[in-house]
Amino acid sequence: MSPASTPFTRFQTTLTAVLERLKPSPAERKFLSEPQQILEAKLPLTRDDGSKTEFPAYRVQFNNARGPYKGGIRYHPAADLEEVKALAALMALKTAVVNIPFGGGKGGIQMDPRKLSARELQEVSRAYVRAFQQHLGSDIDVPAPDVNTTADVMAWMRDEYEKQTHTFSPSVITGKPLSYGGSLGRDTATARGGFFILQELIDREALDPQDLKVAIQGFGNAGGTMAHLLHNAGFTVVAISDSQGGIYSADGIDPVRVEKYKRKTGAVAGEYCEGSVCDVQKMNMDGVKHVSNGELLELPCDILIPAALDNVITAENADRIQARTILELANGPTTPEADVILEKKGVRVIPDILANAGGVTVSYFEWVQGRSGEQWTAERVDLELRRIMLDGYKMVRRTAYREKMSYRHAAFAVALRRIIAAMKARGWVNV
Numbered sequence: 001m002s003p004a005s006t007p008f009t010r011f012q013t014t015l016t017a018v019l020e021r022l023k024p025s026p027a028e029r030k031f032l033s034e035p036q037q038i039l040e041a042k043l044p045l046t047r048d049d050g051s052k053t054e055f056p057a058y059r060v061q062f063n064n065a066r067g068p069y070k071g072g073i074r075y076h077p078a079a080d081l082e083e084v085k086a087l088a089a090l091m092a093l094k095t096a097v098v099n100i101p102f103g104g105g106k107g108g109i110q111m112d113p114r115k116l117s118a119r120e121l122q123e124v125s126r127a128y129v130r131a132f133q134q135h136l137g138s139d140i141d142v143p144a145p146d147v148n149t150t151a152d153v154m155a156w157m158r159d160e161y162e163k164q165t166h167t168f169s170p171s172v173i174t175g176k177p178l179s180y181g182g183s184l185g186r187d188t189a190t191a192r193g194g195f196f197i198l199q200e201l202i203d204r205e206a207l208d209p210q211d212l213k214v215a216i217q218g219f220g221n222a223g224g225t226m227a228h229l230l231h232n233a234g235f236t237v238v239a240i241s242d243s244q245g246g247i248y249s250a251d252g253i254d255p256v257r258v259e260k261y262k263r264k265t266g267a268v269a270g271e272y273c274e275g276s277v278c279d280v281q282k283m284n285m286d287g288v289k290h291v292s293n294g295e296l297l298e299l300p301c302d303i304l305i306p307a308a309l310d311n312v313i314t315a316e317n318a319d320r321i322q323a324r325t326i327l328e329l330a331n332g333p334t335t336p337e338a339d340v341i342l343e344k345k346g347v348r349v350i351p352d353i354l355a356n357a358g359g360v361t362v363s364y365f366e367w368v369q370g371r372s373g374e375q376w377t378a379e380r381v382d383l384e385l386r387r388i389m390l391d392g393y394k395m396v397r398r399t400a401y402r403e404k405m406s407y408r409h410a411a412f413a414v415a416l417r418r419i420i421a422a423m424k425a426r427g428w429v430n431v
């Protein structure tokens, strides 16, 4: 990775490689390479102690050729314009690869939400909506949760939007609580979407889950749910980690037990370790080893699931990865340089824009329910999610095979062709 690499330049590297193959017109290339609109604001906040502060906030509207902009809002100190632009671009491709009628956008507030009280958090969230309200709307731009934003935050935002616009707008935002226009199945959707792909992949190759070892980085919404799904389906989850490190057992780890200890001690290694001090005797008895987040990626396993941060599989460690399949539940975990190394090694990478598209897919169901006034059953959500994820996966697999591309390049190609077709149909670019 070059030192100047940012999330957006990493996106552009892959984009450029795929556009070489697609040969778009200059006008198409321009639309696909830069956001249509970048909105910026400074959100004022009066702290609980009476002092005043402000936070930089962004909404990037990347492309709406296929439908309203769609994408989450991230609260994080690293959520700067470069990161939000990259995530907005990935959203445009993600909605296209699973063929749901949205474009792509993303938002962010550059701050550490853990340093805010509940009142302050609500105030900043409402200020975000007031700052960008005229650019949001169920037919214009539909935000959702992302890192550090919850269903409660979405509820405050919907409420603020309805107050400002004097409307009833359940579909202005997704990821809301069930009591205020949310959809069943949204909380587990990202992991379930990835799980459906893994199931299809192993069925096709007549593999038995019992023989497959999985390592998962991240034990939050995406990684934690995935650990339970895989364990229940008979896979052997050999490693799990969170921000404080992880544990590895070649014989398998029970995610229920890990969750219990994480709840009690705040860390997945909590049953064995407090900070850097571990009970070695107990670990030996249970056949468990403490691993760092870096070590987890290189463990002997069949399937590796990055489900925490971006930029973790790089040119530096890609060669040491032992898994034969990587399923990217996190956004942007693999750099373009690492992709090249993995492809040479024959590692199959199911890319983020496909693997974690379950979340935005159920967001789409929530948007549909808000517009129609219906409430879908959990069974209907699951059935439709499975159909959409498998359609997307099969299209990408076919493209990869026919055009001799990696799955990431194939997913980009499928998505870009759909966006170009919509831009042509709308007369934005020459037919």
Ligand code: NAD
Pocket (backbone or CB within 6 Å): 146, 147, 148, 190, 217, 218, 219, 220, 221, 222, 223, 241, 242, 243, 244, 293, 307, 308, 309, 310, 329, 330, 331, 356, 357, 359, 360
């Ligand atoms: P989360 O906040 O629920 O969980 C994140 C997990 O990562 C936590 O277990 C945390 O301890 C761990 N983590 C944090 N820093 C880490 C580090 N340095 N090393 C290892 N682990 C670390 O977040 P989430 O919703 O599960 O999202 C995880 C990833 O999945 C993000 O990249 C997100 O963009 C992506 N994603 C999530 C969804 C969704 O619906 N939740 C949808 C699409 C993509």
